Amino acid sequence: MASDQIKRLQRRLEAIPKNVREAVVPSLEKSGEELAATMRQLAETSRDTGALIDSIEVTPPGQSTPPYSQPGGMRVASELEVIVTAGNEDVRYAHLVEYGTSKTEAQPFFWPAVRLLQKRIKNRTRRAISKAVREGWDKP
Numbered sequence: 001m002a003s004d005q006i007k008r009l010q011r012r013l014e015a016i017p018k019n020v021r022e023a024v025v026p027s028l029e030k031s032g033e034e035l036a037a038t039m040r041q042l043a044e045t046s047r048d049t050g051a052l053i054d055s056i057e058v059t060p061p062g063q064s065t066p067p068y069s070q071p072g073g074m075r076v077a078s079e080l081e082v083i084v085t086a087g088n089e090d091v092r093y094a095h096l097v098e099y100g101t102s103k104t105e106a107q108p109f110f111w112p113a114v115r116l117l118q119k120r121i122k123n124r125t126r127r128a129i130s131k132a133v134r135e136g137w138d139k140p
Helices: 002-015 018-046 051-055 094-099 110-136
Strands: 057-059 083-085
Touching: 018 051, 018 057, 018 083, 018 110, 051 094, 094 110
Parallel strands: none
Antiparallel strands: 057 083
């Protein structure tokens, strides 16, 4: 059942003209950069060496996330996906800062930034999709 729904969704996404899909990518990248900047700002309270802040990265479509990054580790972003991660092979403790441990208090930076910007990112993406559809659906 769910597999059929996923296949139908994939067919519908593939039916969207390539120029419309490409027109949305700058909006996604801008949102990713804004999210990463907010995460870096919120992570300032946990600054020790600055390595955690420096490990927050934006992965554009078609690129691989850093190994050992949170959430999800190393993976490739799809055509219409921008991934923001924290951590890398040198900074493997992003989740411990986010959630805390039995010996340290949580200092959340990742999910508060997501919740703070979620509506703004969603609206920006919707506007970019609407504009791309209006301007370029009929173009090859």
